[in-house]
Amino acid sequence: xxxxxxxxxxxxxxxxxxxxxxxxxxxxxxxxxxxxxxxxxxxxxxxxxxxxxxxxxxxxxxxxxxxxxxxxxxxxxxxxxxxxxxxxxxxxxxxxxxxxxxxxxxxxxxxxxxxxxxxxxxxxxxxxxxxxxxxxxxxxxxxxxxxxxxxxxxxxxxxxxxxxxxxxxxxxxxxxxxxxxxxxxxxxxxxxxxxxxxxxxxxxxxxxxxxxxxxxxxxxxxxxxxxxxxxxxxxxxxxxxxxxxxxxxxxxxxxxxxxxxxxxxxxxxxxxxxxxxxxxxxxxxxxx
Amino acid sequence: xxxxxxxxxxxxxxxxxxxxxxxxxxxxxxxxxxxxxxxxxxxxxxxxxxxxxxxxxxxxxxxxxxxxxxxxxxxxxxxxxxxxxxxxxxxxxxxxxxxxxxxxxxxxxxxxxxxxxxxxxxxxxxxxxxxxxxxxxxxxxxxxxxxxxxxxxxxxxxxxxxxxxxxxxxxxxxxxxxxxxxxxxxxxxxxxxxxxxxxxxxxxxxxxxxxxxxxxxxxxxxxxxxxxxxxxxxxxxxxxxx
Numbered sequence: 054x055x056x057x058x059x060x061x062x063x064x065x066x067x068x069x070x071x072x073x074x075x076x077x078x079x080x081x082x083x084x085x086x087x088x089x090x091x092x093x094x095x096x097x098x099x100x101x102x103x104x105x106x107x108x109x110x111x112x113x114x115x116x117x118x119x120x121x122x123x124x125x126x127x128x129x130x131x132x133x134x135x136x137x138x139x140x141x142x143x144x145x146x147x148x149x150x151x152x153x154x155x156x157x158x159x160x161x162x163x164x165x166x167x168x169x170x171x172x173x174x175x176x177x178x179x180x181x182x183x184x185x186x187x188x189x190x191x192x193x194x195x196x197x198x199x200x201x202x203x204x205x206x207x208x209x210x211x212x213x214x215x216x217x218x219x220x221x222x223x224x225x226x227x228x229x230x231x232x233x234x235x236x237x238x239x240x241x242x243x244x245x246x247x248x249x250x251x252x253x254x255x256x257x258x259x260x261x262x263x264x265x266x267x268x269x270x271x272x273x274x275x276x277x278x279x280x281x282x283x284x285x286x287x288x289x290x291x292x293x294x295x296x297x298x299x300x301x302x303x304x305x306x307x308x309x310x311x312x313x314x315x316x317x318x319x320x321x322x323x324x325x326x327x328x329x330x331x332x333x334x335x336x337x338x339x340x341x
Numbered sequence: 342x343x344x345x346x347x348x349x350x351x352x353x354x355x356x357x358x359x360x361x362x363x364x365x366x367x368x369x370x371x372x373x374x375x376x377x378x379x380x381x382x383x384x385x386x387x388x389x390x391x392x393x394x395x396x397x398x399x400x401x402x403x404x405x406x407x408x409x410x411x412x413x414x415x416x417x418x419x420x421x422x423x424x425x426x427x428x429x430x431x432x433x434x435x436x437x438x439x440x441x442x443x444x445x446x447x448x449x450x451x452x453x454x455x456x457x458x459x460x461x462x463x464x465x466x467x468x469x470x471x472x473x474x475x476x477x478x479x480x481x482x483x484x485x486x487x488x489x490x491x492x493x494x495x496x497x498x499x500x501x502x503x504x505x506x507x508x509x510x511x512x513x514x515x516x517x518x519x520x521x522x523x524x525x526x527x528x529x530x531x532x533x534x535x536x537x538x539x540x541x542x543x544x545x546x547x548x549x550x551x552x553x554x555x556x557x558x559x560x561x562x563x564x565x566x567x568x569x570x571x572x573x574x575x576x577x578x579x580x581x582x583x
Contacts, residue, residue: 215440218429224391225423227415227444
């Protein structure tokens with residue numbers, strides 16, 4: 054396999070983890086987020102900085118997940134007092150605050166970003182080979198997919214489905230709505246942090262621009278395109294929106310037009326996404 | 342078994358329930374009748390903890406439950422079938438029933454109860470995999486009741502089970518309610534605008550007007566009262582449609 058194809062596959066795997074992580078909050082629990090790239094970024098910077106300080110990859114990878122989850126908790130506690138489109142605005146604000154923070158802190162390298170992030174090291178050996186890195190991403194993704202199915206069919210998954218469908222009734226069933234919504238954001242942030250860690254050590258260089266609104270919208274598009282709440286859908290959405298720009302590269306001048314046109318066509322002809330059951334409007338502008 | 346004393350609730354500045362007292366004895370069906378906006382549903386919501394009581398007390402068995410969370414109250418054995426059914430419309434009939442048992446830990450018994458519930462309401466067994474939003478109104482009401490029963494309540498708060506249903510469905514639902522009361526010994530606090538049906542089923546009744554209890558008694562007495570006949574049973578119009 055050519056290096057180029059391996060590179061595309063690695064990006065697909067990383068964005069698949071990211072799309073699946075957003076699918077937890079948006080798809081399972083019905084909480085719209087327009088700031089998911091912030092979690093991706095927090096994971097990337099955390100992991101990059103920890104390895105630059107000389108700690109090992111497993112420590113950096115684990116801390117990326119945990120620290121991002123904690124920041125997810127910090128967002129969830131105030132943000133979940135509002136819902137639907139108001140929640141979307143709060144998460145949008147969160148995304149902007151985080152990206153401005155990356156831009157201005159000294160430790161994150163400001164607008165220049167973080168340079169010279171060490172590669173992944175496993176058992177003391179640096180992992181430079183692309184097939185090896187793809188395998189690592191594949192393992193993380195495989196583990197994630199398995200845990201997503203387990204989660205979806207668990208008691209927690211049922212509580213989330215109930216909240217997504219009708220949160221007032223969920224409270225009649227004795228479900229702690231606030232607690233489960235918070236949990237959805239925290240788990241979602243955790244996995245986004247892990248994706249960020251993989252990304253940082255793969256590219257060896259990160260800057261604030263990568264983790265802005267543009268990326269948040271792209272991740273949300275992956276979930277919506279694939280089908281909100283669907284696990285294969287999120288995978289497919291991530292694959293399509295990562296591969297498509299590559300395929301359209303020869304038509305670079307028209308790429309954004311084709312890309313935008315496809316998304317509009319999707320919304321008109323199949324608003325529930327390729328494999329999903331819910332339309333985005335059902336989660337966004339629910340009848341109140 | 343349930344004692345409500347001098348209950349007051351507010352929605353913002355609106356004083357919805359103004360000092361209501363009522364009680365339900367074990368195995369009893371009690372009806373709460375009254376017009377639109379009288380505060381009947383609010384009384385039920387305050388009992389199940391969905392709405393906060395600003396003063397007064399609600400005693401369940403031996404202990405006070407006035408300020409407990411709705412989860413706790415459900416666990417203690419008070420189940421609430423909300424007005425307008427409020428199903429999880431995007432989920433299957435089976436998932437709705439499973440969610441009804443959310444507060445329970447005894448998984449094996451939940452499985453048995455699922456089977457029992459489908460025996461009690463055979464239509465729910467036939468429609469197991471169907472999305473609940475696609476059921477007919479009467480089937481949805483049966484599902485809403487069955488879902489709450491999955492929590493194994495000792496007292497069922499039933500809010501307007503006849504709302505928006507064809508008369509034949511209403512009688513079927515009322516038959517089921519009667520059966521649950523007679524066979525399982527379930528106590529029921531029933532809120533209804535359809536006073537004729539409610540008083541036909543209940544042993545005792547309360548009449549609520551603008552947040553206050555205006556009358557209470559055994560159903561035969563209530564049915565005989567001139568006041569009730571005029572206001573709720575449409576005396577004088579009866580001959581026209583019957």
